[in-house]
Structures are given as C-alpha cells and as structure tokens.
Amino acid sequence: MSATVETLEAIERPPVTMGSRLEGELLEVSMGPQHPSTHGVFRMNVALEGEIVRKLKPVFGYLHRNHEKIGENTSYLGSMPYTDRLDYFCSMTNNWAYALSVEKLAGIEVPERAQYLRIILAELTRLQNHASLLGFLLNDMGAWGTPLMYAFREREKILDLFESLSGSRMMCDYMRFGGCRVDADDAWLARARQIVDRFPKFLDEFEELILGNEIVIGRTQNVGKLSADLAISAGITGPMLRACGVNYDVRKVDGYGFYPRFKFRIPLGEHGDTYDRLMMRALEMRESVEILKQALAQIQPGPIVNPKVKIRAFRPPVGEAYGRIEAPKGELGFYLISDGGPNPYRYRVRPPSFINLTVLEDLCLGHTVADVMVILGSVDIVMGEVDR
Amino acid sequence: MSEGQMDEALRRELQRQGVWVTSMQELYNWGRKNSIWPLQFGLACCAIEMIATAASRYDIARFGGEIFRPSPRQADLMIVAGTVTKKMAPQIVRLYNQMADPKYVISMGACAISGGPFKQGYNVLKGIDRYIPVDVYIPGCPPRPEALLHAFMELQRKIDEQKLTGADKAAHLDPQQPSEFPVPAFGRHDLEPPANADVFQPPKLERV
Amino acid sequence: MIGTGILKGMAVTARNFVGSYFDEERLITVQYPEERNPLPENYRNFPFLLYDGDDPHAGLRCVACKICEKECPPQCIYIVKSDDKKPDYMGKPQFYPKVFDIDISVCMSCQICVEVCPFEAIKMDKDFELSKRERFNHLLQRKEELSKPNEYYHSICPTEAADVDAKLAAAAEAAAKKKAAAAPAPATPPAPSGSSSASASS
C-alpha cells in the first residue's frame, strides 16, 4: 500500500491562543512520574498558558538504578544480564552493543554463524520494538487498547522465538563475548522464517488501521517539528533523526556485524514531525523484514562462539573502547575503560532515548498539553535506558 | 446473616433445589475478589510483562482485573512492577496513601521485593515493604505473565479468607490499623528514615 | 474524502472481531490456569541443585567450590563449605555444601551459575508459580528445597539432561580408564552409591 498520505486541509488545528485564558498567568503542572502515558516513571514540569505549553522541563532519575556503578563492580560477563534491563524491550540489541564493545576492547573475532544469529535477533527485536511503539503511541492518542492489542499479538510471537532460543521472553542474556550462548536449531529457524513471512500481513493491516486515519493525521502532522540542524546538534539518533531527512544509520556508516552483506534501504522523512517519526517506524519494519529474509536464507551451520574466549576470569588488556550499534531507538554505545582487572574501570552506556529527549522542550513549545503526550510517545523512550 | 454457621450438607441440598444460600461475608468477599481494579502504574521491566498480562494473550480481564485505573482514588490494587528507586519511593507511598480502603499490594518481580539484581545500587530501595505492607510477592526477573495471574489468584484467595467481624477481621475494617503510612523525605545521603520500622520487621539472621 | 481512513480502520477492527471467533491467528488468548502453553525446553526461571540416585545428601553433585557464588552477578547464592568430605559420583571424596541458600527474591535468572559450574551440579528450573504471601522465609530457598533428583531434570529438559548424562558418563569412563592404567593392581574402586550407574542408564 502507498505510504504517503496528503495533508488534510479540512481538519483545522485548534487556535494557538485560547480566548478565555487569564492574561499573563502561567500555570505550572507536574506531569508524572505516575502518569498513564509517560511510558514509565518520567516526569515533566510544564508551564501552561491556557492549554498551550510555554515551558517544559523534564525531570529524570525516577528509575536511576545505578547500572553504571554496578557495571564497575561486577565482572565483564556479569554485566551482560544487566544490559538486558537497560532498554527492556530490546535486550538482544543491548547485548549486542555490549558484546561488540568488549570485543573491540579485547580484540575478539566473532564466527560467521554467530554474526548471522545476531543480525536475525537484532532485526526481530527491531520489529517487536517498533510494533509495540506504534501501539503505545496510538494508545496515547486515544485509540484505547485496540492497536496495542494487535501490536502485542505480534510481539508475543517474536517473544516466543526469543524464549525458545534463549530461555526468557524479555531478559534474553543471549550474547557472549565472541559469539552467542546457544545455537538455533533448524526447527527454530523454520519457525522464524514462518513468522517473518507472515509479518508483512500484519504490517499491511496495521497501516490500513492507522496511517490513513484522519484523526491520526490530524493529531500528528505538523506537530512537534524538528529541524535537521537542531537534530544533529542535539545528538538525536535513530528513526527520530532520519525523520528529519538526515541519512545517518550506524548499520550503514559503521557497517558492524555483517550488515554490509545485506541489501536494505534507509527510509527518510521530510518534515521531521510526529507523523514522519511514526511512518519511519512503519517503513523500517519493512526493511527489517527484508534483512531477515536474506539472513535466514544465507545462514550456514558452523561454530557460534569463539573458542579462545574464556567465560571465567576474563580480563581484557589495558585500554579503552567505544562501540556503538544502531539499536531500535537510536545509537546505543558502550564506553569501556579496562585497567587490566576483572571489572571495567569505567563502564558507560550511551543511551539513545536519554539524549533524544534533549529536544523535548523545543518540540513541545507552542503545542497544546494533549500534544505533549503524542510527541513524547513518538520520541520512543524507555525509562530503563533513560535513567539507567 | 449466618456467619458460616450453616450446616454444609443442608446448604448443598438447598443449592441442589435451586436455593442459593450465602453469608454476608461470602457475598462481600466474592464481590471484592472478582472486581479488583489495579492501579495503572508501571516502574520498569516488570511493567511490560504487566501490560502483556493485560493484553490479548493472557487477558487479565478473565479475572475481573482489566480496568487499570490511572487514578489511585479508583484503584484497589497496587502492582508494584519494577525497581523502586529511592527517588521514586516517596511517590509510591503517597500513591498508596491516596488509595481508598480496602487496598492491596502485589510486589511484582525481584526488584520490588528486595531490590533484586540492582540491590547494591545507591539509589535503589531494597524492597518496597520497607515502607508499605505487601500482600503477595512474585519472585522472578521479570515474572512471566502467567506468574502474575497466579499471584492475582493468590490475592483472590487471600481476600476470600478475610473475616468481616471478630478479633481477626480484615485490616481495613479495624480502625486501629493504619491505612496510611508516613512518606519518607529526601535526605542528604539517603531517604529519611531508611525504613519504616512499623512495617519492615525482618527476622534476625544468625550467621557465622 | 474525509472519513475514508476511519472507515478503513473500522473495517480492520471488524475483521479482527469477527475473526476472533474462528481464526486461529486472531484467537490467541490462553485460558491460563486451565490451559497452558507448553514451556520451551530452554526456558529458565530459578536454579536448583541436582542429585543422583535417591539420597539428596549422598548424591548431591555440588562440591561447594563456590564458583557460582563468586560469579553470580546479583550475589544471591550463599554457600558454606563442609568440614568433612563425602564421595562424589565418581567415588572421589569431595567437600559438600553445609549451607546452600539461594535468595530467589534477588535472583535474576541469568543462568551464569549454570554456565560456570564445572560439575553440572546446578541447573535452571521451570517452575514459575512461586507467589508467596511472606517474603523473608518463603523466598529464601535452602539446600533441602533446592535439591532435586536427576529424574526431575529429565522430566523438564529431556534433551539437555540426556546430553549432560552422556557427558558425565564419558568423563567417568575416561577417569576409570586412567585410573586402571595408572594402578593396575587394585582394579575395583569402591562403587559409588548407585549414582553414576543411575545417571548413565537413564
């Protein structure tokens, strides 16, 4: 189906100033940390003039669970299950980013089959993350429950795949330095192929459900516009950056893993508004399906872990490394400093959704308070990663 | 009102004849246990499993708990789903205080019970039961949706056992029992106080 | 025309609603307590200790080497080593854990204890219905609750358990051969109390 829908002139946006407001009075409202649509324990202090947002200050830290401090006190392997809990929708990509950084730090090669498995799992993660994001976003817009139920129906199928491979639905703890923990058998790959083949059917249906919907268009087009210059300066990454028309995808730029072997396109937006950000997710899912089809066709039997890497008493040489990948929410990086000991001296996570919130105030100014939830939803945050 | 004094055999016989006999207590508990409205309130990873429990596959509506209320005033059950940080703890106690009696707390997942894997963190509260009483604990990180349903049924059993009268009547019917708990304050190094001694009474551990 | 998008969306919901009565794809609710989805073989929840044979004390594979205690990222295992020794599955005298506690209110099911255990003594259980009304004593699992027989392991993870048994049997055989080659005179080592034979035959 066509992915572009023209702007609807017929729908009028509410006037920017409200007639009956008190002159010059700003009302300060604290939204969150317990709020139905803040996607976790996020809080915004908003100054309102009538219904229009004049100031917005995000307040963080309600889920600051000291990931970095704990990472500096446990072994390199011991941090792997903690990375699952960063962005708890995407444990596989978190695992990969951390494994990639440690592999850079210690100079470890990864066998071919493990690279394929990593790509398959990372793209499946992208599918379920984007699907549930669209569901949540529509939920915030007032499409109560229904799209979320459809999205979670698909997500459950992918979680079943994760569970039968790694043993857990969400906290997979699947990757290891120099490979993966367990091998996927043929039955698993066949099931994955089947789910990937059926996924476009869900996408068609979902796009039919929401993308042409006049209410969705009215609520999202021209709402929360972000310019490309500001996006680059503010370090915005992932679908949010590409919605502004900036062609930057770490999968293409760094070419980590075996991504250069696959043919896929990077969808780009034009306006940088909420609708483009929403579309970006829908289009990226289609490209992920393409990558998955290629990867599932090409994967060959072989070893899945580098035998030289010890599980216990793993001590990388002295040095530092910054490794990054394109996680579903943006650039996820790990910065590690090793002093030669069993624990990292410095363990730093570069959380994409935290840095993507830098421009939240710029996006929301001048919009109504009801739009704040929609804009926040389109940024795609997960508090586990924002606060760590 | 026959307070469960009726002969079981007679009751069964009457039921067979189409006469449904019940006690006030049973009726009251039956109504409450089948319409538990949880507070729509998620903290971390476990909240996603809580949403999955409410979503299509597990469907908590089958137990009468589908109406997640965003306002504590309308909720009966607080599912503490996820890591409670010290920055968040005062807000949780405040939410609990705002809920109307009778109210129940499910502590979902390792973090909410004891701080879980993050318990060594400087900003992580080692268990929400330091400030508010908890009715059911679900271990797991995160617990499967089925485990949450299991805990939900456990809570229903607990509600069913509550007495309306007598010395051991339910806490919310006893005016002596507190229904609100003090909200901790942000201190210079830690929450003040670090635990509510009236609620948090761990047994003494003997170790060599 | 305005409104077509909404109508299209309503057609999708209608399709889902009608489909939810007969379409397998759209009819996915699991009626949990009565009906359960089968857990996959790899599913893991909390660790337990394995023992061979019938006696949880004599057959316990754990030798209290404390590697899992050290490697456990959230530190939820507590072991006190015994003062005396007992024979292990190969008949070699080994220490055993006097105290082995796992605090499942802390455990994050990461499986690292299983990966690092050199004795195949600790495995992941699949029981998830563990909701309790009391935290302090009910969620701290002691050695007695943790010890489970090898048959139980076979019942929850048949393929993996068979692999582990084959591996242990091969190791026992190699050790016996080595012993026989090194000291040919006392040919028969004292039979371990039914442990290795039980695991090899199953």
Added chain:
Amino acid sequence: MESLEQIKDRAETAIPGAKIDIVPNPGPANQPSLLIDNEHAPAIAKFLRDDAALRLDFCSNVTGVDWLDRVAKKTVKVKKVVDGEEKEVNQTTEEKIPGYLEAVYHLYSITHKHGAVIIRMRTEDRAAGARLPSLTPIWRSAEFQEREIYDLYGIRFDGHPDLRRILMWDEFEDHPMRKDYVQPDDFEWEPTPHDDVLARAKQHYTPRPELDGAEKITAGSGDTLKR
C-alpha cells in the same frame, strides 16, 4: 579522515595558544584521543565542529571518568658505573600521579560520515568544586550529559545553561559515581552476602549487646548513616 597528529597540528595553528596532547590507547581497540587544554577548549571544539574537512557536528557520547591518586612505576634502563665497569641497570622510579576528573567526548561527523575523534579534558584535582568549560554551546547534545557528569562526578561546567542535578534528588549531596563514594548502609536483611557486602552486612547479624533482649531489630537502630 586525517590522522590525529594532523588534526592536532592544524588546530594548534588555527587557535593561537592552544595546547593539545595525544593520549595513546594501548588496547586492541586503538582509539587514541586528544587531550585539550581547558582554557582553549571551547575554541578547539568550535574548530573541530566547523572546519570544512572535519565537520565533527555530532557529539555522540559525553562521559566522566574518575581517576584516583595512583603511583606509576617506571622502569628505565640506566647506564651506571658499578664496580668500575659500565653496566645497564634497571632503575625503577615511582611517580605519584595526583588524581583528577576527566570528561570524555566522542565526536562523529554526520556530514562526512567519519569518526570517532575522542577529546578529553581534565580537571586540576578531585576537589568538590573542580571546574571545566562546558561544550554545550558547541554541541547541544552535551546538555543533559554534562548535567549527568555534574550530578554523578561533581565536575562544574562553566557556561552550561542549566547545571542542576539530573538523576539524584536536589537535596542529595554526594557524587555517587566517584570511586571513593561510600554508599548508605542498608544491609539489615541480606541473607546471601559475600565480598565487601558481607563485611557490611555482618554488623547487622552478629549479636549486638544493645539489641539483645530487644523484641525486634528495627531499621535505623544501627548507625545506618555511618560514613
């Protein structure tokens, strides 16, 4: 992309008085970095961002590192006259390096798709009021991340538009990511402790005379805020 030496030379010529050192990285990752002097840091950062060949317009990651006081042992071969003949002798010198706090910036270019160039700045010491110039005016993405460094490490960034605590509450006084931070002791119920936790938990376990005979151990009955 140019080598770090070339960048260093060009920046030093473009900005008079600027001083840049190259910090080597011995590990296999081989990501050496530029140590820029605090006084000229904003000018150097602006140069890196605006220079046509570099265009490092995307500041990806900003983070703090805490380096404690340490002793570096250096072994140098020295020629010495021992017993009348000249010999090469290993001489070990101990150099005391005072601790400092560090801010590390990972820069990439979206225009040219190259990177990473890593720059770092160091404070004079680890005192509470340690200062560095803020690079938020150059790269907006540093805004929250520099606030986070201030919160967790206590580096004050001059020129930051809104330097407040970000993750911890406002009343909090410590900087918890520092290596010498002592966290509050709340190990009243720790059934499975080991390592350093055991030492801290033990005082809650061992029978304490003032509590013997007491009905319960209450939180806060010990010196829970002993620091």
